[in-house]
Amino acid sequence: MSYPYRNILVTGGAGFIGSHLVERLLAEGCRVEALDDLSTGSVSNLEPVQDREGFRLTVASVLDDQAVAVAVDRADAVFHLAAAVGVRLIVENPVRTIETNLSGTETVLRHAGKKGKPVLLASTSEVYGKQDSVPFTEEDDLVLGASRRPRWAYACSKLMDEFLALAHYRENKLPVVIARLFNTVGPRQTGTYGMVIPRFAGQALSGEPLTVYGDGSQTRTFCHVADAVEALTGLMATPAAHGKVFNAGGDGEVSILEVARQVIEAAGSKSTIEFVPFETAYDEEFEDMERRVPCLRKIEDVISYRPRRDLRRIIEDVLAWERACRSG
Numbered sequence: 367m368s369y370p371y372r373n374i375l376v377t378g379g380a381g382f383i384g385s386h387l388v389e390r391l392l393a394e395g396c397r398v399e400a401l402d403d404l405s406t407g408s409v410s411n412l413e414p415v416q417d418r419e420g421f422r423l424t425v426a427s428v429l430d431d432q433a434v435a436v437a438v439d440r441a442d443a444v445f446h447l448a449a450a451v452g453v454r455l456i457v458e459n460p461v462r463t464i465e466t467n468l469s470g471t472e473t474v475l476r477h478a479g480k481k482g483k484p485v486l487l488a489s490t491s492e493v494y495g496k497q498d499s500v501p502f503t504e505e506d507d508l509v510l511g512a513s514r515r516p517r518w519a520y521a522c523s524k525l526m527d528e529f530l531a532l533a534h535y536r537e538n539k540l541p542v543v544i545a546r547l548f549n550t551v552g553p554r555q556t557g558t559y560g561m562v563i564p565r566f567a568g569q570a571l572s573g574e575p576l577t578v579y580g581d582g583s584q585t586r587t588f589c590h591v592a593d594a595v596e597a598l599t600g601l602m603a604t605p606a607a608h609g610k611v612f613n614a615g616g617d618g619e620v621s622i623l624e625v626a627r628q629v630i631e632a633a634g635s636k637s638t639i640e641f642v643p644f645e646t647a648y649d650e651e652f653e654d655m656e657r658r659v660p661c662l663r664k665i666e667d668v669i670s671y672r673p674r675r676d677l678r679r680i681i682e683d684v685l686a687w688e689r690a691c692r693s694g
């Protein structure tokens with residue numbers, strides 16, 4: 367079956383997840399426009415598709431009302447991925463985080479709403495905050511920290527995006543669907559903004575110590591970007607998913623210390639592990655999440671989604687990518 371939408375706009379299309387999504391949609395036979403201000407995304411992420419028939423890159427911000435209006439007009443459906451992401455970026459640039467995430471989504475939804483164009487909103491597991499009973503289900507209460515800690519501005523801004531998308535669904539019958547992505551990892555992800563596996567991979571390949579924050583007992587559940595893309599395309603294509611929120615992630619909870627060990631082993635590296643206190647890694651206002659595990663029952667029920675790539679595969683693919691970057 368071919369994809370139900372022909373002309374697709376991907377905001378944040380030059381980003382890590384966005385560029386994989388663009389590739390996948392082009393492979394489905396769609397015409398795809400990527401709108402990206404190249405702040406954290408890059409043209410090189412789109413190298414594999416830049417000459418592909420039906421692909422267009424528009425370099426503009428989601429805060430640029432006119433650019434968004436024109437791009438939404440050309441599309442039959444919108445994947446809205448453009449956002450300030452990455453714990454380091456969020457902590458260091460709280461104003462930009464809040465403005466991009468709130469105004470960007472407001473702009474995209476307003477223009478999509480005028481023409482009734484379906485929107486998939488990429489949200490984040492970060493909205494669960496300090497919730498400590500795992501796995502997280504979409505109906506769970508959300509437990510955010512104090513407003514003086516900038517990390518929670520990210521969760522809160524994405525949560526407002528969710529509320530706004532659901533409000534458009536309720537009030538205007540706009541088909542929206544929300545995917546809460548859990549620690550998505552894969553080729554093209556940069557460690558610059560804090561993401562742990564690309565950082566560890568880079569450190570292991572350079573023979574530097576792997577910087578484990580805290581004691582490394584905190585856990586995450588990592589998801590291969592190819593599985594995340596499967597979830598995003600499936601949710602958008604399924605009318606029964608519209609108006610709803612879904613977790614989208616991997617399975618297999620793992621501690622960060624164990625991830626460090628596995629990266630060292632997979633890289634065949636002689637790197638050691640260095641424990642870095644959170645206050646040194648970020649600042650004294652920082653709070654980390656102890657555990658993060660998605661319940662995937664809802665997304666499995668609606669689109670038969672199951673993650674297919676395990677942590678070993680994720681680490682191998684990230685190492686292969688890091689090696690290719692170094693040699694090329």
Ligand code: UDP
Binds near residue numbers: 453561
């Ligand atoms: N982390 C780490 N060393 C690093 C970067 C991150 O130990 O160099 C830890 C971080 O404190 C968190 C986990 O790895 O507990 C995942 O961090 P990431 O920024 O990838 O995503 P998060 O789940 O925090 O959004």
